[in-house]
Amino acid sequence: xxxxxxxxxxxxxxxxxxxxxxxxxxxxxxxxxxxxxxxxxxxxxxxxxxxxxxxxxxxxxxxxxxxxxxxxxxxxxxxxxxxxxxxxxxxxxxxxxxxxxxxxxxxxxxxxxxxxxxxxxxxxxxxxxxxxxxxxxxxxxxxxxxx
Numbered sequence: 544x545x546x547x548x549x550x551x552x553x554x555x556x557x558x559x560x561x562x563x564x565x566x567x568x569x570x571x572x573x574x575x576x577x578x579x580x581x582x583x584x585x586x587x588x589x590x591x592x593x594x595x596x597x598x599x600x601x602x603x604x605x606x607x608x609x610x611x612x613x614x615x616x617x618x619x620x621x622x623x624x625x626x627x628x629x630x631x632x633x634x635x636x637x638x639x640x641x642x643x644x645x646x647x648x649x650x651x652x653x654x655x656x657x658x659x660x661x662x663x664x665x666x667x668x669x670x671x672x673x674x675x676x677x678x679x680x681x682x683x684x685x686x687x688x689x690x
Contacts, residue, residue: 563659564688570651574644575618579689581648583611584620584637588645591636593626602686620644 548554568578576584582601586592592600594608601608612635615621620641626632637645660668678684 559659563655564690566658567652567655570655571648574648574651576615576620576644576648579611580615580620581652582687582689583608583615583635584641584645584648587621587635587637588642591634593632593634597635600687601689603689615641 564578571578571581583597586597586600594612595605597603598605598608603611612621612623616623619638622636622638623633624636626634660671663671
């Protein structure tokens with residue numbers, strides 16, 4: 544007998560993940576950014592960084608980071624400058640507008656989490672988070688989810 548779709552844990556993970564991700568994407572779209580752009584903006588909040596370093600941190604190619612940066616530069620949320628230590632290298636940083644926007648985007652992420660997971664008792668939410676983090680560690684997952 545062939546198992547039904549809904550007998551697979553992966554089915555339920557994807558089902559919830561799709562809805563959580565799509566709702567978050569809509570929240571960010573209302574602010575004029577994509578999920579991938581949000582990830583890059585959030586990384587830059589803590590430190591200015593070279594595209595190659597960002598690529599390693601979020602699991603994208605350097606080219607993908609450059610394309611994201613180009614879009615954010617066009618939106619005047621990110622600036623690119625030559626590295627002070629290596630004039631051949633570039634460094635990305637948030638503009639004032641980008642620095643002002645990131646907390647609002649983080650609040651949208653918090654609201655999205657609350658909308659989907661806020662009804663769970665704290666112990667269940669903690670257990671779910673622990674189980675998911677354990678799966679990430681066990682399988683050596685590295686790339687930050689951006690889509």
